[in-house]
Amino acid sequence: MNASTTQPRNIAVIGATGAVGRCILHCLADRHFPIASLRLMASPKSAGMQLDTPLGVHTVEDVDQADFRNIDVALFSAGGAVSKRHAPRAVQAGALVIDNTSAFRMEQEVPLVVPEVNPHDLTPTGIIANPNCSTIQMVLALHALRDLSPLRSVRVATYQSASGAGQKGIDELLLGTRAFLDDQAPTTAKIHARPLPFDCVPQIGPFCDDGDTEEERKMRQETQKILDLPELPISATCVRVPVIRSHAEVIHVTTLDPISPQQARAAMAKVHGLMPLDSDGPQYYPTARSAEGSYHTFVGRLRRDHAEANALVFWLVSDNLLKGAALNAVQIAELWQQKGSSL
Numbered sequence: 001m002n003a004s005t006t007q008p009r010n011i012a013v014i015g016a017t018g019a020v021g022r023c024i025l026h027c028l029a030d031r032h033f034p035i036a037s038l039r040l041m042a043s044p045k046s047a048g049m050q051l052d053t054p055l056g057v058h059t060v061e062d063v064d065q066a067d068f069r070n071i072d073v074a075l076f077s078a079g080g081a082v083s084k085r086h087a088p089r090a091v092q093a094g095a096l097v098i099d100n101t102s103a104f105r106m107e108q109e110v111p112l113v114v115p116e117v118n119p120h121d122l123t124p125t126g127i128i129a130n131p132n133c134s135t136i137q138m139v140l141a142l143h144a145l146r147d148l149s150p151l152r153s154v155r156v157a158t159y160q161s162a163s164g165a166g167q168k169g170i171d172e173l174l175l176g177t178r179a180f181l182d183d184q185a186p187t188t189a190k191i192h193a194r195p196l197p198f199d200c201v202p203q204i205g206p207f208c209d210d211g212d213t214e215e216e217r218k219m220r221q222e223t224q225k226i227l228d229l230p231e232l233p234i235s236a237t238c239v240r241v242p243v244i245r246s247h248a249e250v251i252h253v254t255t256l257d258p259i260s261p262q263q264a265r266a267a268m269a270k271v272h273g274l275m276p277l278d279s280d281g282p283q284y285y286p287t288a289r290s291a292e293g294s295y296h297t298f299v300g301r302l303r304r305d306h307a308e309a310n311a312l313v314f315w316l317v318s319d320n321l322l323k324g325a326a327l328n329a330v331q332i333a334e335l336w337q338q339k340g341s342s343l
Contacts, residue, residue: 008034008035008036009033009034009035009036009073009337010035010039010070010071010072011028011035011038011039011072011073011333012038012039012040012066012071012075012095013025013028013040014042014082015041015076015077015078015079016040016042016053016060017042017060019163019321020166020326021040021042021077021078023322023327024075024077024326024329024330025053025054026054027326027327027329028055029055030054031330031334033330033334033337035055038055039058039061039066040060040061041060041063042060042078043078044062046060047060047062047065048060063078066086068086068089068090068092068093068095069093071090071093071094073095073096073098073333074087075098075100075329075330075333076099076100077101077325077326077329078101080102082101083099083101083104084103087104087127091125091126091127096125096333096336097126097127097128098128098329098332099127099128099130100130100329102132102218103129105129105225106221106225107129109126110126110127111123112129112131112222112225112226113130113131113226114131114140114328115332115334116271116273116274117226117227118226118227122332122335124336128332128336130328130332131222131226132215132219132222132324133324133325134158134160134218135219135222135223136318136324136328137247137249137297137316137317137320138156138219138223138249139227140273140274140297141251141268141271141297141299141314141316142154143227144268144270145255145259145264145267146255148255148257148267149255149257149310150255151227151229151253151254151256152255153232153233153234153235154223154232154233154234154235154253154254155236156234156235156236156237157237157239158215158219158237158238158239158247158248158249159200159241159243160204160240160241160247160248161241161243161320162192162242162244163244164204164240164247164320164324165191165192165240166191168190168191169191169192170245172187172190172191172192172196173196173197173244174244175187176195177242179197180197180198192240196240196242198242200239200240200241200242201239201241203238203240204216204239204240212236215236215238219234220234220235244292245288245319246287246291246319247288247317247318247320248286248287248316249317250313250314250315250316251314252307252312253311253313254311255311255312257310258309259310259312261303261312264302264312264314265278265279265302268299273295273297273323275296275297276298277298277299277300282301282303284300285300285301285315286299286300286315287317288317290317292319293322294319295319295322295323296323297318298316298317299315299316300314300317301313301314302314302315
């Protein structure tokens with residue numbers, strides 16, 4: 001390993017008190033990212049908080065007052081408004097920004113990176129966008145399949161957990177569930193589109209003019225950008241389900257040439273972090289609970305799609321706070337570090 005890959009870096013985590021921010025800190029520690037100094041930032045209301053992390057106890061700074069000079073990598077996960085306001089400041093001060101919000105994903109000059117899929121898109125400076133959680137896990141599988149045959153179309157239905165809306169999304173689900181079980185008056189939905197306990201809500205984000213939700217549009221546009229397939233037909237229906245953590249997806253893929261389930265499993269097994277489970281039988285499939293806390297994205301129920309020629313259908317599950325957010329962000333930082341920060 002050359003010196004550049006082990007050189008300790010000055011790291012800032014913005015949104016450190018949130019669900020994803022805490023997971024970023026866990027990933028940095030667990031993966032032994034070389035850190036010279038660590039600064040934690042959040043909203044003014046969290047300023048001064050003593051946060052106990054796997055990397056020690058740190059005082060949270062007010063991001064509005066923060067000086068980004070001497071920071072090498074700034075990992076943002078505090079909402080799009082915060083990123084739009086402060087990420088340019090961090091870049092101007094010399095930091096590489098890895099942004100976990102949707103603020104910059106579709107800007108042409110901003111790379112949208114999943115390290116296992118498009119590491120060549122990484123740039124040494126500026127802003128690197130972390131894709132949407134549901135997009136990340138899907139492109140891992142699509143990347144494996146397109147090595148076997150060109151993709152013709154993708155249809156996906158998601159089953160996304162409450163944590164996709166952050167800690168407030170989790171809290172709203174838990175409070176509403178307790179109220180339901182205690183036979184209390186139903187709680188109102190402030191974070192999710194409708195009350196989530198014991199229900200499924202086919203809306204994540206506001207509706208667009210064409211009837212899609214913003215989440216569905218993100219999945220389509222981000223996948224096309226990451227795979228560099230701007231004309232690939234993609235249809236998504238995104239559903240919020242009463243699960244605390246991990247997203248599941250049913251994906252239907254058509255390809256130019258026929259691909260057998262056996263060929264698909266073998267190709268997916270070669271992608272780092274992607275793990276087919278059903279080689280020994282269809283009963284081996286992942287669930288949201290079984291994927292929680294894992295760095296892997298799991299595949300099950302892989303089979304031919306009988307509704308269309310040259311088509312496969314499979315079930316895909318990943319921890320949305322890890323590979324869908326924090327882990328992918330840290331992997332981007334690792335890739336930048338491995339390349340000596342000068343691509």
